[in-house]
Amino acid sequence: MQITLTRPDDWHLHLRDGDMLKGILPETTRDFGRAIIMPNLVPPVVTGEDAQKYRARIMAQLPEGSDFRPLMTLYLTEGTDPEDVALAAKSGLITAVKLYPAGATTNSDSGVKDIENVMPVLEKMAEIGLPLCVHGEVTDPSVDIFDREAVFIERVLAPLRTRLPDLKIIMEHVTTKDGVDYVSSSDNTAATLTTHHLIINRNHLLVGGIKPHYYCLPIAKRESHRLALVKAATSGNAKFFLGTDSAPHTDPAKESACGCAGVFSATNTMSCLAHVFENASALDKLEAFTSISGPAFYGLPPNASKITLTKQETPVAYPAKIETGDGPVTVFDPDFPLFWRVDQV
Ligand code: NCD
Ligand code: ZN
Secondary structure, eight states: OEEEEEOOOEEEEOOOSHHHHHHHHHHHHTTOSEEEEOOOOSSOOOSHHHHHHHHHHHHHTOOTTOOOEEEEEEEOOTTOOHHHHHHHHHTTOEEEEEEOBTTSSTTOTTSBSOGGGGHHHHHHHHHHTOOEEEOOOOOOTTSOGGGHHHHHIIIIIHHHHHHOTTSOEEEOSOOSHHHHHHHHTSTTEEEEEOTGGGTOOHHHHHTTSOOGGGOOSSOOOOHHHHHHHHHHHTTOOTTEEEOOOBOOOOHHHHSSTTOOOOBOOTTTHHHHHHHHHHHTTOGGGHHIIIIIHHHHHHTOOOOSOEEEEEEOSSOOOOOSEEEETTEEEEOOOOSSOOOEEEEEO
């Protein structure tokens, strides 16, 4: 069995910097044409100038012959200058701006505490048609970690949606049925779904011993939510597309008394997704999810090149870890063998 797809894009990716960037970049450029590059470096990518420099560091590490294009983003802070954002967008340097509620996830300390303080930037973005990527979780300590996405929709996203109907919003890494339902029924709003949230639920994380390599934010929810995500991804609804949120941390940083959040899935994402879509009898919807609906929402053409996915008799081999100059990074383990092989056409 073989299918041919337009080369996929990753609409939510962490490439990091330095030795880590160098070590993990080929894992993405092998299969993907473009990716939205998350700006949560230390210090974050805040200004157009920061993005220019970060883009140059990524380009310098591209494997030979790769025509991968990093789509840069700015990290929204309460000090962000709307004019700097507009300039970076106009020159084609950036594709989106990322909103992290302060303290919501890895390296989000410089994020937004009160959305009122960034309204001038958001208004400018709505005016010029620049999309906003949102980490949709409240940080209120009184809200349970499993409810933080649903509460964010109610407290922050829905009011913002009403206030700026022209702002293009991408609710990133949706993990709940609440998120799926909200996005399905809201204009000018789309969502990315990760590979791992289509595969694991919170039992994978917690039953039979704690599994740090399944810990990410937003945290995996109960099975009924996972099923809602699979249904959205495999439906062909153009509001839902792939953003792996592949987020490398070294093994010592994950396997720790206070382990970092992030799942690294760049290496085997396409094999995992073919498995999920085949199981849902929806292989014919895979290309829309990985290669068509994302560019359509961002107003970009699909990639010109193709890949093939071939189902083998024997499991495909992929490394358990990627060795980087920073240390080893464990690759996402879907907990079942993968039979779909990816080839470049
Ligand atoms: C991401 C990271 O490590 O940068 N971690 C994660 O669990 N997804 C940050 C993020 O996207 O929330
Ligand atoms: Zn992320």
